[in-house]
Amino acid sequence: MAIVKVTESDISEFTAAMNELCEYFAALSARKGRPLTFNLLTYGCQLNEADSEKLSGMLRQMGLESVGGSDDELVFADVVLMNTCSVRQNAEKHLFGNLGVFKTEKKQNSDSIIICCGCMMKVPENVERIQKSYPFVDLVFDPQQLHRFPVLLRDSIRSRRQLVNIGSIDYIAEDDFFPIDRQRRFRALVPIMYGCNNFCTYCIVPYARGRERSRNFDEIVRELESLAKQGYKEIMLLGQNVNSYGNGSEDGKTFADCLRACSDIKEFSRVRFMSSHPKDLSDEVIELMAERSNIEKHLHLAMQSGSDEVLRRMNRPYTIDDYMRIVDLFRQKVPDGSLTTDIIVGFPGETEKDFEDTLTAVKRAAFDAAFTFQYSVRPGTAAASFEPKVPKEVVTERFGRLVELQNALAYESNCRKVGRSEEVLIEGVSKAGRGTYSGRTMSNHLVNFTIPDSLMIKDQSDTLEGRLAVINIERARPYSVDGVMERIINE
Ligand code: SAM
Ligand code: SF4
Numbered sequence: 136m137a138i139v140k141v142t143e144s145d146i147s148e149f150t151a152a153m154n155e156l157c158e159y160f161a162a163l164s165a166r167k168g169r170p171l172t173f174n175l176l177t178y179g180c181q182l183n184e185a186d187s188e189k190l191s192g193m194l195r196q197m198g199l200e201s202v203g204g205s206d207d208e209l210v211f212a213d214v215v216l217m218n219t220c221s222v223r224q225n226a227e228k229h230l231f232g233n234l235g236v237f238k239t240e241k242k243q244n245s246d247s248i249i250i251c252c253g254c255m256m257k258v259p260e261n262v263e264r265i266q267k268s269y270p271f272v273d274l275v276f277d278p279q280q281l282h283r284f285p286v287l288l289r290d291s292i293r294s295r296r297q298l299v300n301i302g303s304i305d306y307i308a309e310d311d312f313f314p315i316d317r318q319r320r321f322r323a324l325v326p327i328m329y330g331c332n333n334f335c336t337y338c339i340v341p342y343a344r345g346r347e348r349s350r351n352f353d354e355i356v357r358e359l360e361s362l363a364k365q366g367y368k369e370i371m372l373l374g375q376n377v378n379s380y381g382n383g384s385e386d387g388k389t390f391a392d393c394l395r396a397c398s399d400i401k402e403f404s405r406v407r408f409m410s411s412h413p414k415d416l417s418d419e420v421i422e423l424m425a426e427r428s429n430i431e432k433h434l435h436l437a438m439q440s441g442s443d444e445v446l447r448r449m450n451r452p453y454t455i456d457d458y459m460r461i462v463d464l465f466r467q468k469v470p471d472g473s474l475t476t477d478i479i480v481g482f483p484g485e486t487e488k489d490f491e492d493t494l495t496a497v498k499r500a501a502f503d504a505a506f507t508f509q510y511s512v513r514p515g516t517a518a519a520s521f522e523p524k525v526p527k528e529v530v531t532e533r534f535g536r537l538v539e540l541q542n543a544l545a546y547e548s549n550c551r552k553v554g555r556s557e558e559v560l561i562e563g564v565s566k567a568g569r570g571t572y573s574g575r576t577m578s579n580h581l582v583n584f585t586i587p588d589s590l591m592i593k594d595q596s597d598t599l600e601g602r603l604a605v606i607n608i609e610r611a612r613p614y615s616v617d618g619v620m621e622r623i624i625n626e
């Protein structure tokens with residue numbers, strides 16, 4: 136499949152469509168006598184979140200306001216978008232349930248626009264189902280068409296018929312192409328590469344997101360410098376496998392170069408990255424994590440299974456010994472760091488012995504946290520035809536044992552923080568309750584904390600977001616720690 140850079144003519148088409156849409160929505164707003172709104176529902180990973188920040192940026196530039204709805208509270212709006220995920224079957228369930236709800240609303244508000252986008256749209260069965268059973272959906276497009284969103288929206292409004300546009304070309308648009316509506320004012324998500332070439336046999340992502348393509352190094356650095364000037368403190372470098380950054384590129388730049396360049400910008404107090412693949416995480420990246428004070432001491436490294444045979448059938452080209460070599464290096468070089476992982480239970484053919492190897496590996500690596508998943512068949516992937524499938528009740532039972540073990544390890548990891556003074560980047564008011572704030576340590580541990588009256592900054596939650604503080608950790612919980620603020624760090 137071809138990888139194509141967005142051209143000058145794409146840019147002028149984009150601008151012309153944006154202008155037309157601004158006029159269209161301004162006229163509609165005048166007719167309705169109120170501002171127009173959009174509701175953007177985002178599912179899946181941070182790459183989808185980064186795409187949604189661009190969709191939201193484009194919609195705001197067209198003159199629409201966000202209603203900020205969520206899945207728990209479905210709010211209808213003049214434009215409703217569902218940016219979907221296809222990684223597991225339960226991630227897919229939301230879309231068709233929500234469409235059922237929006238159908239009635241759309242009948243009463245014929246000017247409204249309903250849009251389905253994201254990874255689910257790369258699965259032909261999903262698109263066919265929308266075409267057949269949900270004709271009121273106005274526009275369907277896939278993640279590789281993001282840079283054409285205004286053009287497609289304009290065309291769907293003009294045609295007044297359902298427009299389905301699923302591309303076959305892997306486009307790459309630098310991020311300054313888009314207006315971006317960043318969700319947190321201290322954190323910027325910066326995708327450095329798109330797509331995936333790994334074709335793990337269970338995974339839909341390479342089909343949904345296309346082939347690997349890396350952004351231009353100088354463009355990334357320009358964006359980072361601009362983010363520093365705008366006051367962002369935390370940078371999240373994103374890609375399905377950031378360590379593949381630059382593969383095959385002419386300038387020879389690697390992920391370690393990106394990480395170093397980002398960490399060189401002193402305005403950033405936290406530099407994070409997601410995700411790494413064990414097959415090509417370089418020792419240089421671990422060295423950088425150890426040396427650089429603003430690179431987060433947190434490595435997310437999906438293990439998937441502790442059995443070499445299962446890893447082989449998953450097309451994960453490393454053995455558990457290879458994986459443990461990285462674990463040992465990370466623990467030695469970054470002693471206060473945290474190591475987190477992804478694990479799949481019940482992959483086809485997984486035996487009790489394979490699963491016990493996973494438990495042994497989990498204990499050996501002593502993960503600080505893990506995302507644990509039950510294998511979900513993804514039609515179109517190689518493993519969909521692998522036999523024998525593990526019976527549901529066996530998967531549930533194994534999953535329970537894994538979660539119990541991992542919860543104990545996560546609690547132990549939190550207990551190790553008790554009694555320490557930790558530097559925390561404040562994220563805002565905590566979900567834990569009134570008067571409590573939350574933030575994350577350098578090792579990405581979640582901290583809920585109170586502020587003593589003597590610090591006299593209690594009501595200034597607005598000014599606290601994105602600032603660094605020293606927190607005394609007093610208590611461990613299963614998924615977080617509690618503490619009290621000692622002082623704000625002046626920058
Ligand atoms: N690229 C990342 C990596 O390799 O580390 C993973 C990205 S994927 C979106 C996140 C996780 O979803 C995977 O690491 C895997 O554990 C899980 N996953 C992917 N496909 C799955 C499936 N069919 N069933 C269950 N879990 C799945
Ligand atoms: Fe999926 Fe594997 Fe690519 Fe990660 S590396 S996105 S698990 S195919």
Ligand code: F3S
Nearest residue numbers: 179180220221222254
């Ligand atoms: Fe992410 Fe889901 Fe797509 S995990 S890449 S949004 S399939």
